[in-house]
Amino acid sequence: MDHFLYKNGALHAEDISLTEIAAAIKTPFYVYSAATLTRHYQLFTEALSPLPHMVCFAIKSLSNVAVLKLLGDLGAGMDVVSGGEYRRARAAGIPGERIVFSGVGKKRDEMRLALTGGIRQFNVESEPELRALSEVASSLDLTAPITIRVNPDVDAKTHTKIATGKSENKFGIPITRAREVYAEAARLPSIEIIGIDVHIGSQLTELTPFEQAYLKIADLTHQLRADGHKIRRLDLGGGLGIPYSRSSKAPPLPVDYGALIKRIVGNLGCEIQIEPGRLISGNAGLLVASVIYIKKGEGRNFLILDAAMNDLIRPSMYDAHHDIVPVIEPTSNFKATVYDVVGPICETGDTFANGRPLAPLTEGDLVAFRSTGAYGAVMASEYNTRPLVPEVLVKKDHFAVIRQRPTFDEILNRDTIPPWL
Numbered sequence: 001m002d003h004f005l006y007k008n009g010a011l012h013a014e015d016i017s018l019t020e021i022a023a024a025i026k027t028p029f030y031v032y033s034a035a036t037l038t039r040h041y042q043l044f045t046e047a048l049s050p051l052p053h054m055v056c057f058a059i060k061s062l063s064n065v066a067v068l069k070l071l072g073d074l075g076a077g078m079d080v081v082s083g084g085e086y087r088r089a090r091a092a093g094i095p096g097e098r099i100v101f102s103g104v105g106k107k108r109d110e111m112r113l114a115l116t117g118g119i120r121q122f123n124v125e126s127e128p129e130l131r132a133l134s135e136v137a138s139s140l141d142l143t144a145p146i147t148i149r150v151n152p153d154v155d156a157k158t159h160t161k162i163a164t165g166k167s168e169n170k171f172g173i174p175i176t177r178a179r180e181v182y183a184e185a186a187r188l189p190s191i192e193i194i195g196i197d198v199h200i201g202s203q204l205t206e207l208t209p210f211e212q213a214y215l216k217i218a219d220l221t222h223q224l225r226a227d228g229h230k231i232r233r234l235d236l237g238g239g240l241g242i243p244y245s246r247s248s249k250a251p252p253l254p255v256d257y258g259a260l261i262k263r264i265v266g267n268l269g270c271e272i273q274i275e276p277g278r279l280i281s282g283n284a285g286l287l288v289a290s291v292i293y294i295k296k297g298e299g300r301n302f303l304i305l306d307a308a309m310n311d312l313i314r315p316s317m318y319d320a321h322h323d324i325v326p327v328i329e330p331t332s333n334f335k336a337t338v339y340d341v342v343g344p345i346c347e348t349g350d351t352f353a354n355g356r357p358l359a360p361l362t363e364g365d366l367v368a369f370r371s372t373g374a375y376g377a378v379m380a381s382e383y384n385t386r387p388l389v390p391e392v393l394v395k396k397d398h399f400a401v402i403r404q405r406p407t408f409d410e411i412l413n414r415d416t417i418p419p420w421l
């Protein structure tokens with residue numbers, strides 16, 4: 001469910017017409033609904049209650065500081081995967097005790113930043129990382145709270161680029177070697193074992209892979225406790241999928257996911273932590289663009305937009321489908337026109353959709369890509385020297401630009417010509 005609906009003939013974000021935002025800041029832009037973000041966060045906390053739990057938003061999916069502040073004020077923790085994301089979480093006012101540090105390639109200066117700034121846990125992904133963390137924490141006279149991310153060798157049944165829980169993926173420590181690595185962690189100075197971490201992939205549309213992984217985590221909890229480790233927190237990762245198309249089968253709901261967690265690991269006496277990104281942010285955002293031209297090709301119509309693959313890369317990177325809707329509500333009996341929807345970038349990969357039936361459009365019309373709150377703005381670039389796409393947050397009848405579009409002066413001033421040239 002989201003808060004992007006037609007009212008008085010125009011698509012709105014909550015109580016603000018997208019035509020109003022477009023007039024104020026020009027297209028393309030992303031727009032997020034505070035009500036949708038709030039609701040999705042709450043669905044998870046409700047699904048896990050009454051278990052002791054923390055929902056840590058995977059901020060790589062949507063990392064604008066204003067969005068982090070909104071979720072942080074609701075009590076959310078944050079899952080970060082870089083020193084930069086750690087800084088974002090802190091800039092949003094999130095205390096270190098609510099920040100989890102994930103990722104396979106944490107550098108020592110990032111470890112130092114998190115240890116001195118405060119951290120809930122490091123999700124350690126390898127033995128070399130474990131040793132480095134022990135050294136860094138010792139040198140600071142601090143203790144690093146850790147879980148070890150185990151790779152349960154489960155097929156998440158999702159796009160190969162975002163499956164992370166098979167033994168051939170780069171993530172985590174093979175579950176078969178977990179006891180050995182926990183034993184090493186227990187021997188190392190300045191390391192405190194808190195629990196276990198697992199994350200098997202993104203955009204999962206079935207519960208079975210989660211069930212397979214969590215059963216293995218439950219077994220491992222018993223084994224590690226028998227080995228003498230204190231396992232008091234289970235971080236079960238993110239990855240629950242969202243509906244990208246109104247016509248496709250809906251993925252499982254957070255309430256069913258929560259019931260599965262309770263059934264499989266609810267009786268272990270552990271605090272439960274999850275790291276959802278996409279389900280909180282995905283359907284809370286739209287990318288709004290204008291039609292520049294409609295070009296007739298050989299047997300096709302190209303709808304050329306002012307948004308491109310640099311603004312939204314998911315279609316070219318993951319073959320992702322995004323529903324595209326006109327901002328001005330079409331009449332109920334419109335006759336669809338079939339378009340290839342493309343951006344202005346000089347690559348054939350700059351295609352959002354092929355053969356997409358849409359309400360007839362003309363130059364200057366506004367369109368919105370649905371479900372683009374997650375892995376949208378965060379993956380944007382300035383390829384073709386197209387200014388980084390701005391972001392807008394709406395709450396009821398308020399809207400604010402939460403990331404400005406840079407000026408061309410700002411963009412050009414980042415380059416420097418060496419004096420010897």
Ligand SMILES: *Cc1c(COP(=O)(O)O)cnc(C)c1O
Binds near residue numbers: 202278
């Ligand atoms: C990407 C990622 C997530 C979030 O995945 P979603 O599919 O957006 O829920 C959570 N945890 C880790 C470790 C990740 O890499």
